[in-house]
Amino acid sequence: MPARPITGALLASELALQFRRRRTWAMLLALAAVPVLVAVAVRVSSGPPSGRGPVFLDRVASNGLFVAIAGLSLSIPLFLPLTVGVVSGDSIAGEASQGTLRYLLIAPAGRVRVLLVKYAASVAFCLAAVFVSALAGVLIGALLFPIGPVTLISGTEISPPAALGRLALVAAYVSVSLLGFAAIGLFISTLTDVPVGAMAAAVVLSITAQVLDSLPQLEWLHPWLFTHHWLGFIDLLREPVSWDSFGDNALVQACYVVVFGALAYGRFLTRDVLS
Amino acid sequence: MSIGPGARPLDAQSPEVQSSGVGSPGTQSLAIETRGLTKTFGRQVAVDSVDLAVPRGSVFGFLGPNGSGKTTTIRILLGLAAPTRGSVSLLGRPLPAGLSATLPRVGALVEGPAFYPYLSGEANLRRFDAANPVGHPSTRAARVATALERVGLAAAARKRVHAYSLGMKQRLGIASALLVPRELLVLDEPTNGLDPQGTREVRSLVRSLAAEGVTVFVSSHLLAEIEQMCTHAAVMSAGRLVAQAPLEELRAAGCASVTLRTPDPERAAAVFANLGLRMLPALDDELTATMPVGMEPDQVVAALVAAGVRVRGFGVTEQSLEDRFVALTGEGFDVAR
Numbered sequence A: 001m002p003a004r005p006i007t008g009a010l011l012a013s014e015l016a017l018q019f020r021r022r023r024t025w026a027m028l029l030a031l032a033a034v035p036v037l038v039a040v041a042v043r044v045s046s047g048p049p050s051g052r053g054p055v056f057l058d059r060v061a062s063n064g065l066f067v068a069i070a071g072l073s074l075s076i077p078l079f080l081p082l083t084v085g086v087v088s089g090d091s092i093a094g095e096a097s098q099g100t101l102r103y104l105l106i107a108p109a110g111r112v113r114v115l116l117v118k119y120a121a122s123v124a125f126c127l128a129a130v131f132v133s134a135l136a137g138v139l140i141g142a143l144l145f146p147i148g149p150v151t152l153i154s155g156t157e158i159s160p161p162a163a164l165g166r167l168a169l170v171a172a173y174v175s176v177s178l179l180g181f182a183a184i185g186l187f188i189s190t191l192t193d194v195p196v197g198a199m200a201a202a203v204v205l206s207i208t209a210q211v212l213d214s215l216p217q218l219e220w221l222h223p224w225l226f227t228h229h230w231l232g233f234i235d236l237l238r239e240p241v242s243w244d245s246f247g248d249n250a251l252v253q254a255c256y257v258v259v260f261g262a263l264a265y266g267r268f269l270t271r272d273v274l275s
Numbered sequence B: 001m002s003i004g005p006g007a008r009p010l011d012a013q014s015p016e017v018q019s020s021g022v023g024s025p026g027t028q029s030l031a032i033e034t035r036g037l038t039k040t041f042g043r044q045v046a047v048d049s050v051d052l053a054v055p056r057g058s059v060f061g062f063l064g065p066n067g068s069g070k071t072t073t074i075r076i077l078l079g080l081a082a083p084t085r086g087s088v089s090l091l092g093r094p095l096p097a098g099l100s101a102t103l104p105r106v107g108a109l110v111e112g113p114a115f116y117p118y119l120s121g122e123a124n125l126r127r128f129d130a131a132n133p134v135g136h137p138s139t140r141a142a143r144v145a146t147a148l149e150r151v152g153l154a155a156a157a158r159k160r161v162h163a164y165s166l167g168m169k170q171r172l173g174i175a176s177a178l179l180v181p182r183e184l185l186v187l188d189e190p191t192n193g194l195d196p197q198g199t200r201e202v203r204s205l206v207r208s209l210a211a212e213g214v215t216v217f218v219s220s221h222l223l224a225e226i227e228q229m230c231t232h233a234a235v236m237s238a239g240r241l242v243a244q245a246p247l248e249e250l251r252a253a254g255c256a257s258v259t260l261r262t263p264d265p266e267r268a269a270a271v272f273a274n275l276g277l278r279m280l281p282a283l284d285d286e287l288t289a290t291m292p293v294g295m296e297p298d299q300v301v302a303a304l305v306a307a308g309v310r311v312r313g314f315g316v317t318e319q320s321l322e323d324r325f326v327a328l329t330g331e332g333f334d335v336a337r
């Protein structure tokens, strides 16, 4: 049986299904709205920068390229996990509650293949979400504010094209940050036939992890939390680039993908599909 | 008629009926074979030591009242659920090892159709076809169109399933079972929600598939439906297989009853008792009794006449499959468990 082309066909079908859904577009639109709101709010209120709020918010007015960064850092704690939690939590449970899971399995899609394709689709959503958010930030920033050389945290100035390169790095960092969480969502999704429950559980987990991350008493735990490095992309905005947090983040995410991927596999391959 | 182990024995089963059942042919000629298949949900036994033997090329009716375990059995046959005990072999291959090799050759409808409501009927079929390793992507559109045509849905192909009626969804479900040529079709209550035309079409579809050599395993609680299209039938009751045989044998195994009008009821009753007929409550000058399997009514009349009973009227009522079904599964309306 030629496994490759089939996985390709199923993946294409899954992506088409996901990106044809109104829900997906609504979530991407909401993510795009965040940087737009930031830009408009800064534009309308012409007061002096207060220094509070998300990173770089105070620099937005002087350089439109910061809108994308500010928008992303605003979306990271809540909006991104919310939307990724919806997609990954729904992935298996949604099919189960709809009854289409049994028809996929007797088609037969194969349980491993279904799991892989579902995770791939969640990852595709993570990429799309971060990309849309960054793109909306760049566009609205260019529209409302001047674009010029960017001063990095280290004080160095880089040209706008180089700044766009850095933004791409940040987007990659944020996308990678979400991979572990997407695997957690997938695992939760294999546990239940109630998609809303899986979505809610995933989102609550992401918030809990962030709360734990903010408790100094639990410092020993922090490096193991999948949310710990979520805001560490700042290191990519230094000259020279500091890759340490990128590596740490990638490692933690890889651990989560392996562990929760294995749990999802163990659960989904032995589970009775009774919906 | 072969009886599953632990099934309560049917009254008056003759040995010749027993031997010609479906259990005898070799494994090669069986499309579905289960041995001691058992599935429990917590403490409830949903399927209890079921030994199914579905011959290849048969149209096999799987009968049973609500909650008797038909759908659960079908889920196990298709690898959706794992049996608690017992073994299954599908198209000659043992499960679960043979699943990926056999499932492409099996089309199925399980517990009603299910689709992506926001996709059109056509897009739904394309998705399920994409999930099947058999069938080339380049011919997908043609396969989908043919399947839709076959169930009479070509006109509604581009409509969202969300806007389909129950019967249209049922038809679409059958279409998805027919996407590629199959060796075995497992249909769980395929006529549920269909209009009379749809029911007839399903019946003729099943017949034409059977004529092509496809084995059809169809569950139902509608006896008329099974009677009209099946060659074999099995009856489930409270998780157990209580009967399994070619339809003719199932029908024949039912006992006929005789009605006699006579002014000599006492003498007639004695003759009946001698012959082994079971008397039912009598009305005035009418006696009713059930004949043992294999007895011909002429024998009864001859014996009555020989004993000097004056016969003023004599009638024979064949037991319908429905009576048989009720006899096997119990009278009550309430779900057994």
Ligand SMILES: Nc1ncnc2c1ncn2[C@@H]1O[C@H](COP(=O)(O)OP(=O)(O)OP(=O)(O)O)[C@@H](O)[C@H]1O
Pocket (backbone or CB within 6 Å): A274, B041, B044, B045, B046, B064, B065, B066, B067, B068, B069, B070, B071, B072, B073, B221, B337
């Ligand atoms: N997921 C489940 N969890 C617990 N019990 C279940 C589950 N599914 C089925 N059962 C039980 O198993 C028994 C058999 O159910 P099944 O669905 O197989 O019946 P059925 O013969 O298909 O009935 P129907 O004619 O109504 O479709 C029932 O008593 C039911 O309550």
Ligand SMILES: [Mg+2]
Pocket (backbone or CB within 6 Å): B070, B071, B072, B111, B188
């Ligand atoms: Mg059922």
